[in-house]
Amino acid sequence: GDSVTQMEGPVTLSEEAFLTINCTYTATGYPSLFWYVQYPGEGLQLLLKATKADDKGSNKGFEATYRKETTSFHLEKGSVQVSDSAVYFCALHSSNTGKLIFGQGTTLQVKP
Amino acid sequence: DAGITQSPRHKVTETGTPVTLRCHQTENHRYMYWYRQDPGHGLRLIHYSYGVKDTDKGEVSDGYSVSRSKTEDFLLTLESATSSQTSVYFCAISDLDLRTEAFFGQGTRLTVV
Numbered sequence A: 001g002d003s004v005t006q007m008e009g010p011v012t013l014s015e016e017a018f019l020t021i022n023c024t025y026t027a028t029g030y031p032s033l034f035w036y037v038q039y040p041g042e043g044l045q046l047l048l049k050a051t052k053a054d055d056k057g058s059n060k061g062f063e064a065t066y067r068k069e070t071t072s073f074h075l076e077k078g079s080v081q082v083s084d085s086a087v088y089f090c091a092l093h094s095s096n097t098g099k100l101i102f103g104q105g106t107t108l109q110v111k112p
Numbered sequence B: 001d002a003g004i005t006q007s008p009r010h011k012v013t014e015t016g017t018p019v020t021l022r023c024h025q026t027e028n029h030r031y032m033y034w035y036r037q038d039p040g041h042g043l044r045l046i047h048y049s050y051g052v053k054d055t056d057k058g059e060v061s062d063g064y065s066v067s068r069s070k071t072e073d074f075l076l077t078l079e080s081a082t083s084s085q086t087s088v089y090f091c092a093i094s095d096l097d098l099r100t101e102a103f104f105g106q107g108t109r110l111t112v113v
Helices: none
Strands: A003-006 A011-014 A019-021 A023-026 A032-038 A044-050 A056-059 A062-065 A075-077 A086-093 A100-102 A106-111 B004-007 B010-013 B019-025 B031-038 B042-051 B054-057 B064-070 B073-078 B087-094 B102-104 B108-112
Touching: A003 A086, A003 A100, A011 A019, A019 A106, A023 A032, A023 A086, A032 A056, A032 A062, A044 A062, A044 B102, A100 B031, A100 B042, B004 B087, B010 B019, B019 B031, B019 B087, B019 B108, B031 B064, B031 B073, B042 B064, B042 B073, B054 B064, B073 B087
Parallel strands: A011 A106, B010 B108
Antiparallel strands: A003 A023, A019 A075, A032 A044, A032 A086, A044 A056, A056 A062, A062 A075, A086 A100, A086 A106, B004 B019, B019 B073, B031 B042, B031 B087, B042 B054, B064 B073, B087 B102, B087 B108
């Protein structure tokens, strides 16, 4: 079945460091891919999305490119801030079943 | 903000009792989902619905049932709660167009003692 695998955390970085969180997926058909973020004590909110191969999603300095050939959707940011500390989830929305499936989440902690 | 509310927000219940969680939306979205969130496991899909009276299982459906008798409400029932079902439960909704984002409720913290 469809699945999403994320790199395990926690990830601890200093402010202004470069961030990469790896995400790979397994799916039939043509899923849409998403990154969601969860701040402490809150629900999930969309960070960015890509709906077809080679699309690049971007928001708040974060970027991810839908790579069908490597079945990946890695999240990157050139310079992280303390306020980026949160849990990040990679997700796919199956075009076949309508299921919305999440990876296990990666906790990011950014230190001043 | 998308119109999605979960109730109750917090609940403590005893082992063996039935529990029902409610998700209500005002967006007329076709898809509705129930997840549980546990440390180290991320969000795991319990059940989802793709229309009124149309539901399907997710990856952790054992011990849970759902019902959707109208577009706006999606109920999650634990027939006989167990301590392993202590978790935070999230509801999500999504539009018919699968290319759009999902919107999440604020979560329900359920403790089974």
